[in-house]
Amino acid sequence: MSTHSYGLRIEEIFENIGRLMPLLLIGDESEAMINRYLSRGRVFAGIVDNTEISVCVVTSEPGGYIEIKNLAVAPHMRRQGIGRAMLAHIESLYRDNDIYLGTGETPSTLRFYMSCGYSYSHRIENFFTDNYDSPIIEEGVRLKDMIYLKKSHLD
Numbered sequence: 295m296s297t298h299s300y301g302l303r304i305e306e307i308f309e310n311i312g313r314l315m316p317l318l319l320i321g322d323e324s325e326a327m328i329n330r331y332l333s334r335g336r337v338f339a340g341i342v343d344n345t346e347i348s349v350c351v352v353t354s355e356p357g358g359y360i361e362i363k364n365l366a367v368a369p370h371m372r373r374q375g376i377g378r379a380m381l382a383h384i385e386s387l388y389r390d391n392d393i394y395l396g397t398g399e400t401p402s403t404l405r406f407y408m409s410c411g412y413s414y415s416h417r418i419e420n421f422f423t424d425n426y427d428s429p430i431i432e433e434g435v436r437l438k439d440m441i442y443l444k445k446s447h448l449d
Contacts, residue, residue: 302348302376304383307337314339317349321366324426331363338383340367340376347371350380352388360388362395381410385445393445398422398430398437412443 307314311332317339318328331353340348348371351364362384367376385393394415397403421440422430430437 301342302379303341304338304380305341307339311337314346314349317346317366317368318351318364320368321349321364323428323430327425328364335363338380340380342371342376348376348380350384352384355394359392359394360384362393365395377406378410388447390447392447394442396421396440396442398432399435399439399441400432400437401435402433404441404443407443410445412445415442415444417441 314337315325315328318332319325322328328351332351335351335353338350338352339346340350348367349364350362350366353361353363355361362381365377365380367380393412395407395412396418397407418440420438422437
């Protein structure tokens, strides 16, 4: 568990993870996709005033790297450093591992991750169009490719 000065407490969640589905669906619009990684991931919740307001799911991947599969903050709690604190918590747990995360080409999301020290790694073409039943549109951008960003433990 980690506690931050502005009242955010970060805890790993082991039971009743389904209660976090509304938050998880902010970070990934498909419950079917979430269920593909949820059972093999570690789930962390950001808690303020005993209310879960953010979530992060990380998986250990073959090759020794970590992947952030889902990071979401409740809309009314955004732009308060919570996403950044969640990333910092994961990075401290996995300080000896490279960390990857995949996201769409949403400008504000890419700017956020890059401001946290992540840099472009690679892309998977047509990921969103091939794996999601409905188009995903964020900030007026229809998501097509998955953009992978990386933060090396050597950075």
